[in-house]
Amino acid sequence: MADVIEVNCTTNEVTIRPQTAEEIAAAEAAAAQAAADKAAADAAEKAKADAKAAAIAKLAALGLTADEVAALTA
Amino acid sequence: MATSTYNLIASQVVGSGGASAITFSSIPQTYTDLLLKISARMAPNTTGEYIQMSFNGVTTNLSSKILYGYTTNASSYNESSVLALGIFPGVGTTSNTFGTSETYIPNYTSSNYKSVSTDEVSENNSSSTNAAYQYLIAGLWSSTAAITSITLSAQTTSILQYSTFYLYGIKNS
Numbered sequence: 123m124a125d126v127i128e129v130n131c132t133t134n135e136v137t138i139r140p141q142t143a144e145e146i147a148a149a150e151a152a153a154a155q156a157a158a159d160k161a162a163a164d165a166a167e168k169a170k171a172d173a174k175a176a177a178i179a180k181l182a183a184l185g186l187t188a189d190e191v192a193a194l195t196a
Numbered sequence: 197m198a199t200s201t202y203n204l205i206a207s208q209v210v211g212s213g214g215a216s217a218i219t220f221s222s223i224p225q226t227y228t229d230l231l232l233k234i235s236a237r238m239a240p241n242t243t244g245e246y247i248q249m250s251f252n253g254v255t256t257n258l259s260s261k262i263l264y265g266y267t268t269n270a271s272s273y274n275e276s277s278v279l280a281l282g283i284f285p286g287v288g289t290t291s292n293t294f295g296t297s298e299t300y301i302p303n304y305t306s307s308n309y310k311s312v313s314t315d316e317v318s319e320n321n322s323s324s325t326n327a328a329y330q331y332l333i334a335g336l337w338s339s340t341a342a343i344t345s346i347t348l349s350a351q352t353t354s355i356l357q358y359s360t361f362y363l364y365g366i367k368n369s
Binding site for chain 2: 124125126127128129130131132133134136141145148149150151152153155156157159160162163164166167
């Protein structure tokens with residue numbers, strides 16, 4: 123893992139140091155949470171798109187034309 | 197008429213070793229708002245990864261609402277415990293491309309909870325479908341403490357050389 127760059131805004135001193143164990147643990151936890159939240163959002167979006175596609179297929183199976191389906195789903 | 201100031205507080209260009217995080221510490225408490233401008237490229241060999249923001253060395257009480265989009269999709273979701281600033285391009289994208297963002301933090305010294313707004317684009321210099329992401333993020337740090345330091349962390353790997361971070365202070369009068 124790369125180092126941490128710390129810039130002191132009052133003195134302009136720049137310190138480069140290794141990440142602490144606590145910082146590594148916090149970053150890993152945050153990364154896992156961010157990935158889980160994004161995956162959940164993507165899954166919800168896919169489920170919504172799949173449901174829409176299934177509904178359109180059922181409308182077509184009932185005999186609606188593509189234009190009629192488009193008018194309903196626009 | 198009130199005058200305003202817009203001053204560069206500090207900046208950092210990442211060196212050849214990269215960085216897992218950038219911290220701006222001992223932020224002066226003399227401004228009204230803060231503005232952070234980032235241009236960054238990330239280490240993973242993918243389309244990219246998040247830069248995550250935290251304050252005062254604390255990574256709790258953070259949350260955000262995210263609206264994002266790319267060529268074929270647009271969506272939104274909540275981050276329950278993370279304040280991510282969007283996906284910055286990784287080495288799997290076009291060489292030498294950097295994502296850019298602006299983050300505004302009003303009233304950073306107040307005793308109210310701290311709101312954060314960010315816009316970010318992961319540039320890829322490509323016209324291909326889904327080549328670039330765009331993010332609008334409303335973030336919140338549910339703390340009454342004044343912000344004295346800001347940490348920008350790579351999600352899982354590191355921030356690459358030539359990435360730049362500029363922190364500005366804005367004062368109303």
